[in-house]
Every structure is written in structure tokens, then in C-alpha cells.
Amino acid sequence: MVPKETGSILEWIRIQEEDFSVEEETNRIKERSKRIGGIVTFLGTARDFSKGKDINRIDFEYYPGMAEKKLNEIRERALQDYDVIEVSILHRVGRIETGENIVLILVAAEHRKDAFRACEWCIDELKRITPIWKREETTQGEVWVVEHP
Amino acid sequence: MVTIRFFAVLKKLLDRDSMHIQLTGPATLKTLLDRIESEIPSIRSVIKEGRTLIAVNQEIAQDETVVSDGDEVAFLPPFAGGQH
Numbered sequence: 001m002v003p004k005e006t007g008s009i010l011e012w013i014r015i016q017e018e019d020f021s022v023e024e025e026t027n028r029i030k031e032r033s034k035r036i037g038g039i040v041t042f043l044g045t046a047r048d049f050s051k052g053k054d055i056n057r058i059d060f061e062y063y064p065g066m067a068e069k070k071l072n073e074i075r076e077r078a079l080q081d082y083d084v085i086e087v088s089i090l091h092r093v094g095r096i097e098t099g100e101n102i103v104l105i106l107v108a109a110e111h112r113k114d115a116f117r118a119c120e121w122c123i124d125e126l127k128r129i130t131p132i133w134k135r136e137e138t139t140q141g142e143v144w145v146v147e148h149p
Numbered sequence: 150m151v152t153i154r155f156f157a158v159l160k161k162l163l164d165r166d167s168m169h170i171q172l173t174g175p176a177t178l179k180t181l182l183d184r185i186e187s188e189i190p191s192i193r194s195v196i197k198e199g200r201t202l203i204a205v206n207q208e209i210a211q212d213e214t215v216v217s218d219g220d221e222v223a224f225l226p227p228f229a230g231g232q233h
Contacts, residue, residue: 060229061156061157063154063156063204063207063223063225065207066204066207066223069207127228127229128228129228130228131156131204131223131225131228132228132229133156133157133158133226133228133229134229135157144157144158144226145229146226146227146228146229
């Protein structure tokens, strides 16, 4: 078994304003272990239309410290509850234009089944417990988004 | 002194992003809310209507959670993904 404790929080959990490269992040997690047989990726991007309104741009606010702590809890629980080798979670904050990247979750495993299940669980949990807020600037004014399926 | 922080829509509703409360000793969150209410009379209705969570030192807290000098209390409106 690959030891799951290896790696620091900052290595696999990041909240940042700047954009990220999906390819670079994928290569990084791929180097984690030769045992990896599949990587499931969830990439959340900024859409230009929501609830009948055109969106010009989005601003993400977060609670520094608590947000990283929650993302790390999600990573640790995924490593514990699913048969996966590594989990990486990266979320952007600040101003994000439509079409840009917002969030990236990578789950690497020996086999695909648990990687898919863990990845879906991670994004659901991220939206449920992580103190990150989204404000959409629409053609009809600002909207703080509180619910998305 | 306890630092109180407000996030997202609460900053706009309350027209502030933080405040400070001086405690003479440990108090429950409920007592702290009474103190905040004396400065922000609408705080309880804003919390209730906005389904706001409260964190003490970055952990979700309840009415009976004890708050002490130096703690940070944060008012957290529903997150971007919503509360399922």
C-alpha cells in the first residue's frame, strides 16, 4: 500500500487568486505514485448564464484559514473512506471572468471506480462545508449565490 | 477582546466586516449574541432569516459554545454550494 500520510497540506490543498494549469496539476499528481492507474478530474468553470440572467463576472470570497482547513478535512476523509492514492483540491478566489477555471479536484487511484466516487463526493462536500461565497455580477445587478445543485 | 467577523452578504447587510467585543470572562455564544445585539439590533433576525452559521475559532459553534478573550467568532452565510 502507498502510505497516504505523505505530503503536506499545502502540497495538495490550495486556495489562490491566479489561474491554474490542469495539465501541470495532473502531471504533479501522476508523479505521486507508479501505482496510479487512473485520475478522475472535476473542473468547475464560470458560466455566463444562471437562473435566467446573463453573468458578466463572478467574485469569490472565502474565510482564510477555515476554508483551507475544510478542504483538508475533505481530502483526508476521501483518502480514508475510498480506495484512492491521492486527492488534490484547488480553488480560485477573487474576480473570475466567465469561461475561466474556478475549482479543480483530482483523484488518483489504482482503479477508476473509487476515483469517480471519491471525486463526486469531494465536490459535493466542498460545496456543502467550505466557507467560500460566490457573488455574480449580472445584467440585473449583484447576486450572492446560495444554492446550486 | 473577541474579534467578530462578517462575511459575504452579511458585510453588505450590516455595513461592516468586523467588530470587537470586550469580555470580562468566558461567556456562551448566546451571551455574546446579546452583547452584539446591543450594537446591531437586527443581528438575530439577520442570522435566522439568512440561515447563518456561526464559527468560533473556525469551528462551527452552537448557542452554548464558550467564547473567551482572544477568540475569533465568524458569521457565515450559506456557502456558494448551498446547504443541502
